[in-house]
Amino acid sequence: MAPPMSANRFLDLLRDEGVTVVEVGNWREHNRNHVGPWGPVHGVMIHHTVTSGSELTVRLCRDGHSTLPGPLCHGVITKDGRVHLVGYGRANHAGLGDDDVLRAVIAEKRLPPDNEANTDGNRHFYGFECENLGDGEDPWTDEQLDAIERVSAAVCRHHGWTERSVIGHLEWQPGKIDPKGFTMDAMRDRIGERLKG
Numbered sequence: 800m801a802p803p804m805s806a807n808r809f810l811d812l813l814r815d816e817g818v819t820v821v822e823v824g825n826w827r828e829h830n831r832n833h834v835g836p837w838g839p840v841h842g843v844m845i846h847h848t849v850t851s852g853s854e855l856t857v858r859l860c861r862d863g864h865s866t867l868p869g870p871l872c873h874g875v876i877t878k879d880g881r882v883h884l885v886g887y888g889r890a891n892h893a894g895l896g897d898d899d900v901l902r903a904v905i906a907e908k909r910l911p912p913d914n915e916a917n918t919d920g921n922r923h924f925y926g927f928e929c930e931n932l933g934d935g936e937d938p939w940t941d942e943q944l945d946a947i948e949r950v951s952a953a954v955c956r957h958h959g960w961t962e963r964s965v966i967g968h969l970e971w972q973p974g975k976i977d978p979k980g981f982t983m984d985a986m987r988d989r990i991g992e993r994l995k996g
């Protein structure tokens with residue numbers, strides 16, 4: 800049972816891990832805590848946005864849209880590798896996912912296939928949205944992959960988690976394909992290496 804870390808701790812950790820952080824508006828208080836719980840936290844979830852252009856991407860992730868109010872994540876990782884903090888607390892990024900996957904994440908075991916949408920993920924995961932069209936062709940920059948590795952490692956380090964606590968949205972919710980363009984297994988290997996250092 801891990802309570803979420805404070806917003807200030809989150810900010811400090813990311814900076815300590817060598818991430819370039821951009822604070823957007825009142826990110827510390829921008830959340831969906833009024834509609835549901837935030838925590839206990841069990842992992843980190845990685846997404847792609849299906850957008851192009853950093854400014855638009857950050858704004859969309861902060862504000863959301865008519866059917867899905869923001870924030871849509873905690874940090875937006877743009878192509879240049881900067882991490883824009885748009886919210887903190889419960890955020891609309893994970894939706895409903897598979898309770899068997901959540902149990903595997905908590906136990907840090909190999910993930911089962913995600914074939915059920917029966918569990919509130921917004922409560923249990925830190926979320927990072929990454930600027931990418933998600934078509935398998937839009938390139939992921941080295942800076943962006945490096946930032947994904949760093950933010951994930953930073954959160955894992957705080958909670959004493961291994962890289963197995965980091966999953967992609969596609970591993971959580973049936974029908975999701977994000978992130979597309981690299982594999983979560985490869986990213987977990989990178990995060991594991993960083994955690995050893």
Ligand SMILES: [Zn+2]
Nearest residue numbers: 846847968977
């Ligand atoms: Zn997603």
